[in-house]
Amino acid sequence: MKYIWENNWFFIPTAMFFGFCGVLAILVPYGQELLFFNDLRFEPFNTIFRLLTYGGEAVAYLIVGVVLLFWRPRFALMIALMGILALPVMYMMKDAIGVDRPITFLEKKSVAQQVVLVPSIHLNRGQTSFPSGHTMAAFALCSLLSLMLGRKRAQWGLLFAFLAILVGVSRIFLVQHFLVDVLAGAVLGLLLSGLVWITSAKYLPSNFNRKL
Numbered sequence: 001m002k003y004i005w006e007n008n009w010f011f012i013p014t015a016m017f018f019g020f021c022g023v024l025a026i027l028v029p030y031g032q033e034l035l036f037f038n039d040l041r042f043e044p045f046n047t048i049f050r051l052l053t054y055g056g057e058a059v060a061y062l063i064v065g066v067v068l069l070f071w072r073p074r075f076a077l078m079i080a081l082m083g084i085l086a087l088p089v090m091y092m093m094k095d096a097i098g099v100d101r102p103i104t105f106l107e108k109k110s111v112a113q114q115v116v117l118v119p120s121i122h123l124n125r126g127q128t129s130f131p132s133g134h135t136m137a138a139f140a141l142c143s144l145l146s147l148m149l150g151r152k153r154a155q156w157g158l159l160f161a162f163l164a165i166l167v168g169v170s171r172i173f174l175v176q177h178f179l180v181d182v183l184a185g186a187v188l189g190l191l192l193s194g195l196v197w198i199t200s201a202k203y204l205p206s207n208f209n210r211k212l
Contacts, residue, residue: 010146010157014139014190017165018183025179031109033172033179034102038116041173046118053170055163056134058083060141068148075148078200082140086192090133093188099130102175121174132177132185138167139189140196147197164189 024033054060061083068076103123106112117123142160149156168186171177177185 007146007157010161013161037173041116049170049173052166055167056138094128098127101129130181132181135168135182135185136189139164139186140193144193
């Protein structure tokens with residue numbers, strides 16, 4: 001059985017991301033990471049991060065699923081299964097934990113005016129911040145794709161790792177999540193992709209494939 005850490009191109013930058021952000025989460029006061037990006041919230045960064053955040057939405061799963069349908073139908077089914085599982089897991093955890101969204105948190109602290117906001121971004125409010133669903137979806141999708149690549153195309157795992165990481169960063173840049181939300185979402189995404197990969201390898205017929 002192949003696991004995510006067997007693709008070092010994906011695993012090493014992901015592990016470095018966890019280590020770096022874990023240290024930041026301990027050293028940086030809660031919410032201060034939002035202020036860090038204040039001086040960077042201008043073009044072209046605003047547009048770049050607005051686009052990157054789509055990597056954690058349904059459209060990314062749809063595009064990847066359609067492409068895989070013409071390469072490996074079995075892999076397309078795995079992507080569909082991932083999407084079906086991710087949504088209820090995300091909403092159940094958000095509802096059960098109930099952490100304030102960044103803008104709600106900042107307004108309660110009467111410091112919302114200190115944060116530079118990205119134009120045309122609808123800020124989510126309420127208590128649905130933890131974990132980051134976009135980050136969970138992005139890491140689940142990208143880690144699963146790195147497993148699908150196999151050893152011959154393992155180098156693509158580096159690209160997928162950076163894409164997943166940038167989606168997570170985009171959620172902080174757009175003032176939608178805190179750093180700890182992103183870290184938790186990333187961990188959940190990796191666990192979910194591992195579950196789907198192992199389950200699919202066991203129950204989906206191996207001959208349900210189509211080679212290039």
